[in-house]
Amino acid sequence: MTAKLLFASQAIALPTKAQMNELLAVHGLGKVLSFNGTKEGAMKQTLAIVSTEGEWIVKGNPIYEGQLDEEKYVIDCLAEKTSLKVPTPYIVHHDTDILGFSYSIMPKMRGMHLHDVAHELTMEDHSAVAKSLASVLREMHEWKSLSYGELHPLKHSIESFQPSYKDWLFNRIIHWFHDAKKYSTLTEADERWMFGELKSAYDVFSKMNDPCFVMGDVKPGNFLVDQLDGQWAISGLFDFTNSYFADPLVDLTKMILFYQRQELPIIANEFILEYSTGQRLVEIQSRLRIHLLHQLVLDWGYFHAMGQPIHTSFEKWVKTIFIHLHLK
Known part of the structure; x- marks a missing residue:
């Protein structure tokens, strides 16, 4: 992985x-x-x-x-x-x-990609898919490891993130923020805000000690949906090339943003709440903000590199998405 x-x-x-x-x-x-x-x-x-x-x-x-x-x-x-x-x-x-x-x-597995049928689904159907995916991820994340890291492809041993998972993740966000400067305008104010977000989550990520298997690329292209017993649900899961052992919430980010961009923030929040059942929502939100920040840094750089500029500041763009998702 x-x-x-x-x-x-x-x-x-x-x-x-x-x-x-x-x-x-x-x-x-x-x-x-x-x-x-x-x-x-x-x-x-x-x-x-x-x-x-x-x-x-x-x-x-x-x-x-x-x-x-x-x-x-x-x-x-x-x-x-x-x-x-x-x-x-x-x-x-x-x-x-x-x-x-x-x-x-x-x-070949049974079913269709969600983005191919999304326009045909009712809100009830979308809700059923989101709840099914949340259940699938909770079960997948029961596979645990003693350390955060990557699985060596040949030895099947875990190579730990250095110097720690928190540092690896935070440094990765900082790296892709600076990389995005090659393609877009990112101001000192954007950078100060980003570091403020990282600082706010420092304690939460420092105390984490429950590395789980994560697929690393949970998106509509890597799972299938179908009507099972009369209700829409996940019918297949595949492509584990980007898997590793980390905070399981990372697997929620691409789907949360998919729903947000499909103008389905209600479904995004249902997805978060269904996955988070029995967990402290305040901590979940703190960790999700960092994982979403990581994905949005990558998306910002990609959109600008592909000639699809976002006509607002990075800070305002990310904050607006957080507000739509009710991530306080």
């Missing part, structure tokens, strides 16, 4: 039909009927295959050594430790003769 932000693309070219049939034959998965690149997919690494024996997803051309092996390890652990719907069996094939690189193959 890696907490590093991966920006490179390892796009794989569309193989020939003969290559696909050879790949399927190796694993006893029938003969190819159709195949194509997936619309979603981490780093353009994935292909969708329909064969005489079913539907499959192939992931290849790994970003870093051990990527596919560690993803198999994570999926196998989650399948053993939880009731979550993950893509098993997850088969890794190291021989590069067929495609020119190692690959994994897994069954």
